[in-house]
Structure formats: C-alpha cells, structure tokens
Amino acid sequence: MPDPLIVCNAVEFSYSAPSPLTPDPRVLRGLSLAVHRGEHLAIIGPNGSGKSTLARHLNALLRPQRGTVLVRGIDTRDPAGVSLIRQTVGMVFQHPESQMVATIVEEDVAFGPENLGVPHAELRRRVREALETTGMWEARDRPPHLLSAGQKQRVAIAGVLAMRPECLVLDEATSMLDPRGRAEVAQVVLELRRRGTAVVSITHRMDDAAAADRVIVLDAGAVRSEGTPRRVFADPEALRAVGLDLxxxxxxxxxxxxxxxxxxxxxxxxxxxxxxxxxxxxxxxxx
Ligand SMILES: Nc1ncnc2c1ncn2[C@@H]1O[C@H](COP(=O)(O)OP(=O)(O)OP(=O)(O)O)[C@@H](O)[C@H]1O
Ligand SMILES: [Mg+2]
Known part of the structure; x- marks a missing residue:
C-alpha cells in the first residue's frame, strides 16, 4: 500500500496553558490517524471532542504542540512546507460566506489559484473544471450572495477544487443545508471519489458517515474506534457511550x-x- 496522504502521530494540542481550573486543557490528547489517498473518511464525535481542531491540523492552520502531522511526508511545523500543504489539503467550513471573496462566482473560484500564480489559460481551465464538477458552471456569472445555501457551499467547494487538492476536508459543510443542498454536496463528494480525490467529512449526520469508506470516532481528543461504517455502527453501545447514535x-x-x-x-x-x-x-x- 502506498504511504498515506496524511499521518497524524500522537498529536497533542491545547488552546490555553494549564490552570488550577483546567489542569489538563488538551483538546487533542495523543491523537493518531491516517488519511489514505482517494478514500472517503468520515470523522464523527460528540460536540467538543476536537473534530474541528483536528481538521485545522490537517492543513497547517494549527500545528501540534506534541506529536507530528505529516502531509505527503512534509511536517506541518515546517514553515517552508505550508504553501504546498495548503494546496494539497483544502478545507470547507459550515458557513461558505466566510470563504467568499469576490462578487461573481467565477472570480470567486479563480481567487485561490490566481494567488498561486497559475497562468491565465490554465486558470480558466481549472475554474471551468471546478465549476463543472460541482454543477455550478451555469451560475458562473451570478453574484454568490444571491445563491441558495447549497449552491454557495458548492461554489466554496469549487474554490478549493480549483487549487487541485489531493484531499478535501469538509467540516460540517452540510449541516446548514436542506435535504436538496445536502444531496447536491453528496453528489460532488461521489464525483471527487471517482476522480481519486480524498474526502474527509466531519459530520454530525450518521447517515452521511454511513456512506463513507471508513469512519473514525473521536472522543475527548483521541480516536475511540475506527473501521468500515458497517463495523463501527455494529456496536451501538460503544457509540452511545460517547453520546452518538446509529x-x-x-x-x-x-x-x-x-x-x-x-x-x-x-x-x-x-x-x-x-x-x-x-x-x-x-x-x-x-x-
Ligand atoms: N479558538 C479556540 N479557543 C479556545 N478554545 C477552543 C477554540 N476552538 C475550540 N476550542 C475548544 O476546544 C474544544 C474542542 O473544540 P472543537 O471545535 O475542536 O470540537 P468539535 O468536535 O469540532 O465540536 P463541535 O461538534 O461542536 O463542532 C472545545 O472545548 C472548545 O471549546
Ligand atoms: Mg466542530
């Protein structure tokens, strides 16, 4: 098997120093996991278990205080590697507005690769491909703020895809969407899987997690269990113990x-x- 795309090894992270009230403020407590090339990995866990903190470690928005995160073998603490890491692992959050920068869909999607210095013809190609993958090509001339929430989220995903990432991390990216919006994004995830892009979906929806290749259950900043959806969901008691459902x-x-x-x-x-x-x-x- 080829090397995993991302390897987290015994990662520890705190937002604050220990204090008498919180002697152990660690949010990630020795977390180890791998993201394999081309897989669809779902990460589930109760509120506050560290899912978003983990997500931010996957593209060097945060760096471990102990342990390591390697993306394509590059340590996220190496400042020289950050640009390549950010191109390799793209991130989409719950509120797409926070990621939108331009007044026209097409310009918004072009923003990332333009900043990378991608030449004009190549830029146009990438923007078109990203908008076609997400089914938003027809809306390329529209102002993003007039789109539905599901469409905005697809534009945000297109903006990341235009950077040609090897992995897309979706942190609760569908939690504000209605069933149609969720189905639209699920369709994009399927298309990415077909093209060999890894997808990490962090989700509160167990039915979304059931559609992944592999599920990791996070609890109190560490991996509680891991396996195929069929395996993880075969143990409802273990899920209930961390506050999750089938x-x-x-x-x-x-x-x-x-x-x-x-x-x-x-x-x-x-x-x-x-x-x-x-x-x-x-x-x-x-x-
Ligand atoms: N920027 C921050 N500063 C200080 N503490 C934070 C910060 N972000 C998160 N935390 C704390 O870290 C812990 C883990 O938060 P995190 O957002 O990673 O959990 P999560 O699993 O994504 O939760 P949710 O399901 O609610 O999205 C929580 O106790 C949270 O209050
Ligand atoms: Mg979160």
Whole structure:
C-alpha cells in the first residue's frame, strides 16, 4: 500500500496553558490517524471532542504542540512546507460566506489559484473544471450572495477544487443545508471519489458517515474506534457511550431485529432495510 496522504502521530494540542481550573486543557490528547489517498473518511464525535481542531491540523492552520502531522511526508511545523500543504489539503467550513471573496462566482473560484500564480489559460481551465464538477458552471456569472445555501457551499467547494487538492476536508459543510443542498454536496463528494480525490467529512449526520469508506470516532481528543461504517455502527453501545447514535435506518433495523430475531443483522441504509422487509413479506401477485 502506498504511504498515506496524511499521518497524524500522537498529536497533542491545547488552546490555553494549564490552570488550577483546567489542569489538563488538551483538546487533542495523543491523537493518531491516517488519511489514505482517494478514500472517503468520515470523522464523527460528540460536540467538543476536537473534530474541528483536528481538521485545522490537517492543513497547517494549527500545528501540534506534541506529536507530528505529516502531509505527503512534509511536517506541518515546517514553515517552508505550508504553501504546498495548503494546496494539497483544502478545507470547507459550515458557513461558505466566510470563504467568499469576490462578487461573481467565477472570480470567486479563480481567487485561490490566481494567488498561486497559475497562468491565465490554465486558470480558466481549472475554474471551468471546478465549476463543472460541482454543477455550478451555469451560475458562473451570478453574484454568490444571491445563491441558495447549497449552491454557495458548492461554489466554496469549487474554490478549493480549483487549487487541485489531493484531499478535501469538509467540516460540517452540510449541516446548514436542506435535504436538496445536502444531496447536491453528496453528489460532488461521489464525483471527487471517482476522480481519486480524498474526502474527509466531519459530520454530525450518521447517515452521511454511513456512506463513507471508513469512519473514525473521536472522543475527548483521541480516536475511540475506527473501521468500515458497517463495523463501527455494529456496536451501538460503544457509540452511545460517547453520546452518538446509529444512522436512522440502522436504528430501525436494530429495532426490527430485537422484535424479529430472524431479521438480518448489520443493515445500514434505507435501501437495505426496505429490501430486508420486502423479502420477509409474503409475495403479492396482484401487482
Ligand atoms: N479558538 C479556540 N479557543 C479556545 N478554545 C477552543 C477554540 N476552538 C475550540 N476550542 C475548544 O476546544 C474544544 C474542542 O473544540 P472543537 O471545535 O475542536 O470540537 P468539535 O468536535 O469540532 O465540536 P463541535 O461538534 O461542536 O463542532 C472545545 O472545548 C472548545 O471549546
Ligand atoms: Mg466542530
């Protein structure tokens, strides 16, 4: 297996010094994880478990006080590497407005690569590709502030994609969006996966996490568990212990199984539950 794209090793981080009230202010407490090239990794954890603090370590917005974060082998504490790290790992947050700088969609998306000194023809190519990937090419001449929240978030993602990152980190990027907006962003994530861009989604939505290749559960600044969604969501007690729930479809399936022990185990998605219920019903010949 090739080297992981990002490696966090025993990372510790505090926003403040120890005090009598908070003798141990560490927000990240020896956190270790890897992000592999091209994977879709979901990071879940209760409020305050350190997810956003971790996200900011993945592209050198924050640096570990102990331990290391390596992006393509470059230590995020090396000032000479920061520019390459920021191009490699792009970040989108909950409020896309905070990332918008221009009055026209196309200019907004061009801003990042323009600052990198990308030549004009190449810049146009990248902007077009990024807007097509996110389905926003038709809106290229519009002012971003007139777009829907889902569209704004797709423009913010396009702005990052125009930098040609190898990894996109979405920190609660869909939590303000309605179902359509979420579906639009989910579609973009699928497209990125197809193109081999790694995606790290930090999310409170367990159904979103269920769609990832791998899930990491964060608790009190350390990795509590890790595995495929099917594995992580097979242990509802462990999730409940850190204040998390099953994806709704998985909770329904678990309830069915308690009531009907022959109901299949390990179902995660609405489609899987529908199939299992359909298979257990008597065949109907009238339609
Ligand atoms: N800029 C900051 N200055 C001081 N403390 C902070 C700062 N940002 C976060 N914290 C604290 O660090 C801890 C972890 O916060 P963080 O935002 O990383 O958690 P999170 O898992 O992203 O939470 P949420 O689910 O609410 O987004 C919290 O106790 C928070 O209050
Ligand atoms: Mg957060």
């Amino acid at each position: 994806p709704p479809a998985a909770a329904l399936a678990a309830g069915m199984r308690r009531r009907f022990p022959t109901f299949p185990a390990g179902l995660l998605t609405v489609d899987e539950v529908v199939e299992a219920v359909a298979a257990s019903l008597p065949a109907r010949r009238d339609r």
